Structure formats: C-alpha cells, structure tokens
Amino acid sequence: MRTLFTLLLMLSAAALSSAADFRIETRVYAAGESEPVSQSVTLFADGIAYDFRDRDHRVTIFRRGMGSKPGRFVLLDTNGERRTEIGGERVAVVMTKLQRWAALQDDSFLRFVGDPKFEESFDASTGELRLVSDQLSYRLVTMPVANEEAMKELRSFLDAFSQLHTLLEAGLPPGPRMEVNRVLARRSVVPVEVELYSGEIDGEPSLRADHLVTWILSQQDRAKIDLANAQLAEFEEVDNAQFRGKPGHVLALDHK
Structure with missing residues (x-):
C-alpha cells in the first residue's frame, strides 16, 4: 500500500491535469519582533502540496483525498534522510477526540477552540476580513483567488496541515x-x-504572518519539487516514533 502511494505521488500529474499550480511563501512573526520565528515555502503542483521548512530540514508532502477518502501526508527529514507516512483518517480520529475533550472542559477558552464562534465582517473594497470573539480574533488582508481549483487545493491543504500541526x-x-x-x-x-x-482586535497582535502568493511556479520551484520526489523514493521509510527521534516520545497518532 505504501509503495503504491509513493507511485501515485510521483505519477499523479496524468490523473490531475486540471490541478492548479501556484506557490505561497510565508513568514510568521511574534509580537514586537522584526525577524520571523518561522518561514516556509509551499508549492502546489499536480494536485499535491509540498511544504518546505529548510530551517527544520523538513518537507511535508500532502495529497488530498478523492471523494470521501481522506488525504495523506509524507514527512521527509532531509538531514537524516528518512521519511514517514501519516494517513489523514488517523489524524481525523485524533482531532475528533481532542475536540470532544475540549467541549467538556470548564475553561472557556478550551471550549471555544473546540467549537469556535466568530462575528464576521468583510470589506470587499479593501479585502479586509475580520473574525472576532472575546476569546480569539483574526484580522486578515485578502485577495481574490486565481480560480476555483486553486481554492480547493488551498483549502484542503490548510485544513489538513492545521490538524497535522496540532498533532505533531x-x-x-x-x-x-x-x-x-x-x-x-x-x-x-x-x-x-x-x-x-488574544481576545478582541485591539493593540498589538499576538502573532502576524505575511503570505506572498504567486499563481505560477518557477523553474527553481519545479526543481525543488523534483528533488522532493526523488527523496521520497530514496529515503529510508521509518515509523512515526522513529521519525520523531526522541526516545519515549511518539506522535499522538501512535497511541491507540
């Protein structure tokens, strides 16, 4: 099954010729800081998302599921030349349990993150979107998406990656x-x-992020994808606990 998935990743262009190709470069800043605490480049090509975090020697490859089938992740450790796979269905099980746990807590913030409710406002002339609550709020500057397929690719990746990040x-x-x-x-x-x-929109944000979105891939981007696919085929496959590399510390999805 895993070998089949690897082949599907490398040959998916033939089956997903309508997929959108684009890139997003992201920098995340802590409050009051001028240097980013996190940087990444995410490339979308042939229906697959490749998230590169060079500082962590990590590449995350995500292929969204078809129909009711969940997506799937492959994590590459480019320093240790190892890879591991995480099925979207297992991530979803953990997230459901986590959400149920949060809903039963006495803490109002935990209950909120388990089932968030925002007051939404959007200014079409400026692209400013606000999602406000007394627990947590977002202010976003947005631009129109290039096409519907790009939106599908992006939404699928963002949802899946948010859950994966929570898990890891x-x-x-x-x-x-x-x-x-x-x-x-x-x-x-x-x-x-x-x-x-933290709370309503007022004063300095707790975190801010800048996203540079480009609706085309460069030759350098294609080369990064080619290298990631080569590493996908060549790196040693290990289980999730070995990939984490910390004795006694396993990924949450390894717990039954």
Missing part, C-alpha cells in the same frame, strides 16, 4: 483556524496578511 505539536484543537479556512473558501479569497489577537 500536541497543541489545542485547530477549530479556530479551520473556521478561518472555511470563511476564506466561501468568499473565494486567499490571505496575504494575517494578524492573531
């Missing part, structure tokens, strides 16, 4: 970010600036 970092339920993704898709826009506030 043992974080809080990704409900707020998932709701942002839902609103972006409904309005057919993509974010170019994002500000996250």
